[in-house]
Amino acid sequence: MSERIEPTTKGSLVAGDFAGRRAIVTGGANGIGAAIVSRLTALGASVVVLDIETPASDVRSVHVDLSQADDVIRAASDAVASLGGVDVLVNCAGIAYTSDIRDLDLDRYHHVLAVNLHAPVILMRELGREMALHGFGRIVNVSSVHARVSEPGCISYDVSKAGLEAATRVAALDLADRGVLVNAVAPGFVATRMAITDGMDELDSEWFRTVYVDNAQLPLRRAAQPEEVARAVAWLASADNTYMTGQVITVDGGMTARL
Numbered sequence: 560m561s562e563r564i565e566p567t568t569k570g571s572l573v574a575g576d577f578a579g580r581r582a583i584v585t586g587g588a589n590g591i592g593a594a595i596v597s598r599l600t601a602l603g604a605s606v607v608v609l610d611i612e613t614p615a616s617d618v619r620s621v622h623v624d625l626s627q628a629d630d631v632i633r634a635a636s637d638a639v640a641s642l643g644g645v646d647v648l649v650n651c652a653g654i655a656y657t658s659d660i661r662d663l664d665l666d667r668y669h670h671v672l673a674v675n676l677h678a679p680v681i682l683m684r685e686l687g688r689e690m691a692l693h694g695f696g697r698i699v700n701v702s703s704v705h706a707r708v709s710e711p712g713c714i715s716y717d718v719s720k721a722g723l724e725a726a727t728r729v730a731a732l733d734l735a736d737r738g739v740l741v742n743a744v745a746p747g748f749v750a751t752r753m754a755i756t757d758g759m760d761e762l763d764s765e766w767f768r769t770v771y772v773d774n775a776q777l778p779l780r781r782a783a784q785p786e787e788v789a790r791a792v793a794w795l796a797s798a799d800n801t802y803m804t805g806q807v808i809t810v811d812g813g814m815t816a817r818l
Contacts, residue, residue: 655713
C-alpha cells in the first residue's frame with residue numbers, strides 16, 4: 560500500500576522539508592534545472608544531476624547523453640546507486656531546434672524528441688518502478704507553454720512538450736495506486752540561455768519589449784527567473800503535495816490566460 564503523508568499547514572516549504580529525500584534532476588547543470596537543484600538542496604534533499612554538462616556547484620552528477628536510450632538507463636542506475644534509492648525525479652533537460660516544417664531536418668527532429676520526450680519516459684519507467692516498490696514517489700516533468708500554444712518553426716520542440724504532457728498524464732494513472740504522484744510544470748518566458756538565439760537574447764529584443772511588455776501580452780510584463788519555476792517544481796515534489804497528480808501547472812506570468 561502507498562505511504563500516507565500528512566500535509567503540512569505552514570504554507571511554504573522550509574529547510575528540512577526534504578530531509579532524507581533523494582532526488583534525481585536532469586538538466587541540472589544550468590538554467591531552470593540548476594535552480595531546481597539549488598532549491599531542493601536548500602530544502603534538505605540529496606541530489607544527483609544527470610546532464611551532458613558538469614554542474615558548476617559541487618552537487619553529485621552523472622555525465623550522460625540523454626539522446627542515447629541505453630546511456631539513460633545506465634545513468635539512472637548509477638544515480639540510484641549513488642543515492643541509495645530515489646524519491647523524486649525531475650525531468651528538466653531540454654533542447655530546441657528551429658525550422659520551418661518544409662525544411663525540417665529529420666535527424667535533428669528525432670534528436671529533440673529523444674532528449675525532451677523519450678529520455679523522460681525512460682526515466683519514468685526506470686525510476687517509477689523503484690518508487691512503486693517503496694510506495695512513495697514524486698515525478699515532475701518540466702514542460703512548456705509550447706505544449707498547447709505554438710509559434711512558427713517550433714515543430715520539434717512543441718511536439719516534444721505536448722508528448723511530455725501526455726506522458727505525464729498516463730504515468731500518473733499507471734503509478735497512482737503505488738503512492739507515486741506525477742505532474743508537470745509549464746513555464747513561459749524564462750531568463751535562461753535558451754532565450755538566446757544567434758547570439759541575441761530575445762528577452763532584450765524590441766519584439767519582446769513591444770509585444771509582451773508594452774502591449775502586455777505578458778500580463779506581468781517580465782520574464783520569469785529560473786528560481787520562480789523551481790518553487791513550483793519543489794512544491795509538486797514535496798510531501799506537502801498529497802493529492803495532485805496528472806496535472807500541469809502553468810508558470811507563465813498570465814501569458815496564456817489572455818486572447
